[in-house]
Amino acid sequence: GHEPLLSEKDSTRHEPEDTYLPDDLTRDGIELPSLSEPELVRHYTRLSQMNYGIDDGPYPLGSCTMKYNPKFTEDIAGSTAAAIHPDRDPELSQGALQVYHELQDYLSRIGGMDAVTLQPPAGAAGELTGILIAKAYHEHNGEGDEREEILVPASAHGTNFASAAMAGYDIVELPADDDGRVDLDALTEAVGETTAALMLTNPNTLGLFERDIEEIADIVHDAGGLLYYDGANLNALLGRARPGDMGFDVMHFNVHKTFATPHGGGGPGAGPIGVREGLEQFLPTPQVRTDGDEYTLVEPDESIGKVHGSMGNWLVLLKAHAYISRLGDDGLTDTSAKAVLNANYLAERIDLEVPFEPFHHEFVASAGETDAADFAKAMLDNGVHPPTTKWPEIVDEALMTEPTEAESKRSLEQLAAAFNAVSDEDADTIADAPQTTAAKRIDQTTAARDPTLSWQQLSE
Amino acid sequence: GHEPLLSEKDSTRHEPEDTYLPDDLTRDGIELPSLSEPELVRHYTRLSQMNYGIDDGPYPLGSCTMKYNPKFTEDIAGSTAAAIHPDRDPELSQGALQVYHELQDYLSRIGGMDAVTLQPPAGAAGELTGILIAKAYHEHNGEGDEREEILVPASAHGTNFASAAMAGYDIVELPADDDGRVDLDALTEAVGETTAALMLTNPNTLGLFERDIEEIADIVHDAGGLLYYDGANLNALLGRARPGDMGFDVMHFNVHKTFATPHGGGGPGAGPIGVREGLEQFLPTPQVRTDGDEYTLVEPDESIGKVHGSMGNWLVLLKAHAYISRLGDDGLTDTSAKAVLNANYLAERIDLEVPFEPFHHEFVASAGETDAADFAKAMLDNGVHPPTTKWPEIVDEALMTEPTEAESKRSLEQLAAAFNAVSDEDADTIADAPQTTAAKRIDQTTAARDPTLSWQQLSE
Amino acid sequence: MTMERAHPTREPIPQIDDLAQAESGSPFTPHDADDVAEMLAAIDVDDVEELFDIPDPVRYDGSFGIEGESEQGVRRRLERTLDANADVTEFLGRGHYAHYVPSVVDSLSLRSEFITSYTQYQPEISQGFLQVLFEFQSLVTELTGMDVANCSMYDAATALGEAATLADRVRAADGSTILVPDYLRAERRAVLENYTDGAGLSICEFPTENGMVDPDALETALDEDVLLVYVETPTTDGVIEEHLGAVGSILEDRETLFCLGSDLLALSLLENPATVGADVVVGNAGVLGLPNAFGMGIGLFACREEFLRQVPGRLVGASEDADGDRTYTLTLQTREQHIRRERATSNICSNQAWVALRTAIHATYLGPEGLTDLADRCTRLPARLAAELDEVPGVSAPANDAYHFREFTAEIDGDAEAVVSELADRGFAVHQRGEDAIQVCVTEANEAHVDDFLEQVREVMA
């Protein structure tokens, strides 16, 4: 299983000679692997074979929406016509700008928003952008100094807290009610003149729709705050409910979740932002606009500026455009239907308790007496990727499970069999898992104690 | 490991309705798998993971020249400009014809030949073409009826025998001398007025250069026969010796061996043919010619006609052109150097006897007391592809081994370790091998007794 | 501005290879100088040249005059060369067809475990490709209605050649004639002649009527000497044959084999070859999985069970391994050249396996309904285009009173050569058929260009 590091295959020190630059502007040399193309290809081919992707089997990481990534979108993104420089005069990049404009338009419709920016290069970057827009809005209203708090439910994604903090806000954590949703009393208590915004995921991380969303919106709006929609779980609602219609003022989309662009081992994603009327002037610059003939780049009047050095993760956005174009209304609506059907069918098929329902595209089962992280390791021996573990904390030993619409009934049954097999295993077997993988159990705690982060450090 | 058949995943009978054609021109229906794109992608992804390719490790199949296939050649072959119809007027396909002409020219120079056709779609097709050219030559000389024999050394590739037979010839098998080369006495004995041609591989399948090639050529030519060069082992000689200079009249090239086009699980390859002056008029039609400005398609005066429905395996030829262009003289010459160095180094590193030498790009080791086929199965458990086994028969329990120039020293040592590990194994371990592969030992004899060749037959 | 310090310069810039370690030699040989030195020492040789046991007189120390280039350089040069192919929209067919190839085909078939592997001589580490080929055989079996199918031949022409020699092997009679229709493409006939020449067979033509078999004429042409009758549907002219049943009936009680030429897409909709009595089905399977590739294809070969041990080419069979699990393996290899040598059923060794993979992916992507729908579309598109062309003054289409598949012939008032040439100048390629006809092919691949094409035809004919 073990593949030597590049540096273990070769390490060559090269010292430049006869350079055009004088010696005092050049370094002494660099020491790096020097491999032939055949060796290089085998190295990465073998590494790929030590990695699990969606094309290998189910990947039900809750809140991550690991759905099938259509291959044809890569062909479009790989076309030479897409490989252009960001500083072209807009006249020379009309094709790319049209794609931007169409995608802005698609997302506006899907989210029920009035304007969209595609600039944020990831979901968290979208959150930061959205919060900066809320901040600009309050500053515009002369309330920038007072409104210094962002409300976040306890079960929210960690990025919500971190993004709000990066924007300079204090965080007020909201508890859930017994049903797993926002506690309206607690919200009423927390909200006030210091409230800049409430950040909410809907359905929430338990897969539950926030039924009181209208009342929540009223409470926040009445207090002068804005409502922010975390788009991580939008896949559950495609074509059935729109954040804009629920009263959200700002939202982000995770195109790598909802719109099938590949996760790429951790990125790149893209986190476009939608805003309701009245907030467009704060959007990042530039916005793509059109008079119907020509596409132009426009700086919104009170733009927050920029959150990415140019236009965001263009190739990712292009793939999202292709996916939405392929699906259309029918395909998008079918997506949420099958995503929710799959989650419900899978939950029904497994032997674990699912404390909160009715859930939509994902559910949080409890591993019960078993440590959820151990449970996950034992699932690896059953040939599938396990769910997200130990989160949200409202469920003991949480197994947060999102199969997505792209799994077949057969595949869900395979997944259920993996859950159930582990449920039946004894504690020792689970503690020793995994046994069938390229690497056995890895102790992450010890690794962090004396970090070794490069082959240089490894050979020290 | 086992992946269900497509038909086990789904089988849907579809009966066409509302067709444009009347019912009496359509069939009742077809029953085939109906899978979604995500299921399709997982099916083939998993199957690929149950297959060993060059990018996975060494693949030293003797006489097959399994060398690294450069990736950039696929990008060229995949360009839309290459995707053209064969019936275009030549004026509309000047680019493709230029590629043909340049490759004809490259191969002429590399082989020391006067003219080349790229039409044969595989090595064996090249052999047939070459023999048909020899036949046409003798018929042209009024000796078509007398010259009804083709001489073939016992150790030659099976295709030599089969191709000559397809062309209507009787085969005369030539024994090897004690050194593993053509027995000159036997040749002198066999050759005569009935001889149409001698087919020869050089270096031969033992990796030995036929040192007496000039004398051989004289003997055959003096008897009025032609000398045919089987290009399977040309990799050993690139830049160091040319069949044309050795006296060969006709030759084929295996571009999927010598010129790195991928073997594709068994094909497509391409088997261009080179001929010396005086045989051009017999080449297949069309030939690509140029006046320097325009490329035209020409039918040689006494062409044998066609051996492929159009221009051969175009995309394969295009990759071969790209490979030769990349390497140039220096690269081609380095190729044979490293191919021969690698074979010699590997042979030196393994514990088995190699009865015949000095060999070039390949050698035939003997598994000794062990069945060579069993030896190969045991090598699978050492993570490498084994050599060609049990052939040529001149070596007992032959392991015909060709590492190619693309293996690194490290890789050769890994391969040697696999040989040596098996040499040290006891008979039971070898008989039970392989144990670490997706499938255990497969009994091919039983499979042939009652053949099951489709999922339809499987479910009968 | 004068620059003292920064030395702007026009001095030549050294050529760099994009793979620096391959300063000389091949970028695909991994050896550095130390490796070579150690390896030479191990085998006790001073210089690699010493390893070459080549007599001086036949040593070559010249140069091929081929200058190696960087990857970037080769790509640029070949891209430029290929750009010399005219940028025309093709309405060309005649046995070579463009269908839209979905992205999954490239994406999956280019996985290196598939494309860099070879023939499955070691089935234990080749189960993936073996299963692919077994499934390909099964797809072909279903679509042809035959009992067995092989892994591939080179193309439709060579598959026909193999069918003819199979007929010679399985029919002990003295016969030596292969009977083909007069519409057979000259290229296919030329290949057939070369495949049958060694067996002493001869090719004879029978006349057809309205682009189809005339059963009476066929019966007239038949005698004891005929080993095999070849018929196509759709024909190279695009005509859907309406007398397949009649051909089957005529041949039913004879020693003569009925060989049908078709393609995998057409077979999803047209009459089942088994039902009409075909013994062998050949053709081009590459209509699925390959774009037009200057004629590169994949030959289809399927036949009845009784001929199994005379089938040319590779066959994959289901088997069991030592654990009793189902596996796949090459089988009946004693038919093949590497074992049977001059008594093999064919000389074929390398085949078109990778194209078979692509074909299987494409066919499976479409599925039974997708295949049938696409085939149905291939009957409607030429009908509509023919009707539109028929309204153009000076054009009469289709020339045959028949149903068509993908393509048809149209008669032209005037000089067909000039019309074809004029259309090419306007960006459209069609076939010229004699002095006063053209042949036009339309599928979903070029369907979007039909209106432009019609516009140009109208202008040219005006």
Next chain:
Amino acid sequence: MTMERAHPTREPIPQIDDLAQAESGSPFTPHDADDVAEMLAAIDVDDVEELFDIPDPVRYDGSFGIEGESEQGVRRRLERTLDANADVTEFLGRGHYAHYVPSVVDSLSLRSEFITSYTQYQPEISQGFLQVLFEFQSLVTELTGMDVANCSMYDAATALGEAATLADRVRAADGSTILVPDYLRAERRAVLENYTDGAGLSICEFPTENGMVDPDALETALDEDVLLVYVETPTTDGVIEEHLGAVGSILEDRETLFCLGSDLLALSLLENPATVGADVVVGNAGVLGLPNAFGMGIGLFACREEFLRQVPGRLVGASEDADGDRTYTLTLQTREQHIRRERATSNICSNQAWVALRTAIHATYLGPEGLTDLADRCTRLPARLAAELDEVPGVSAPANDAYHFREFTAEIDGDAEAVVSELADRGFAVHQRGEDAIQVCVTEANEAHVDDFLEQVREVMA
């Protein structure tokens, strides 16, 4: 000809989807009607709609007005749309660079095990990507000379933003100023402002001289309040900074961090950031592995060991598994948002891991000599082009008396806007710099077009 039988027809041809089984709905949901029925039965629900617990007032039953298309249709439409990008040869740079990307990069990075995987939360089945990222960190460590590097930031601008907040965290002083050179791209500065706004930092500029740091001016601008000084080499104007050592000396005994902006290719040749005293190195790593992608990139982030626990983003560390074998795993995750929430070092979650894979492949393909040779070429090409341009009447180049990397500014006698526009019409894109200058970038990617470019410049300036 009149056709009775074959009915040539102009009737509409039914639209077919290229994936027939997805007659309605998504082609990427595998369920057929039977599956759905069985699944609904299992969960005891009559209709999928019942599963949606959405109050009526916020239910959406409208249409987005987006019509789904076949794969072929989408590809054709988007290809046509992108064709509206003008077909110009780019001589553009300013932080975004095109280098020739070898084919192995696409071929390997598109392997689905890589691209369809997510963050390595389960290291036991993610060793492949973890090792790739560990190797990427190692490559960056060697090229920057820093002690530690992370897995990636989004781009050069956001990496700079993260460096500024890191400075705020690691320097306990009261300081709140980030000092940047006057040549900093406006776009990068705009991002920096948004990243630092929440921490209450302010951005101040210091003047430069001849496109480089003026050490005296820098010292003048420095005060106790300065947390971090940012300098680039090469700068966005292409100038190779000659005063890095001086900057390092000035900052050596201060609490102020020295942040250097560069890129991985330049760093293979230019002064080692560690040697000149840099504390943090940021920049664009995507100069290797990505073509120009409308500004999509990958942010480089490396720093000295002492800041390790304040580093933003993901880190991969070596570890051992239960068998004692070396393995890799995400580490120091307590810095990150999913654990530390509002006290995380950054909000970053998704990063640019797949681009890091591509960068690592490209860098390894080039190797130490290939990198250095290419970097050397990137100093010669602009020098030569500047010399050639300088001979064109009305052009003075380079505008800075300096060595350049890839690009330089040229002064124009006349209206730069008109020159840029005229060049665009003639097929070449360059940057306009103010009213009387242009900026021109040349690498091996556009080197073959230099002569044509010069020809057009001469004509435009004539």
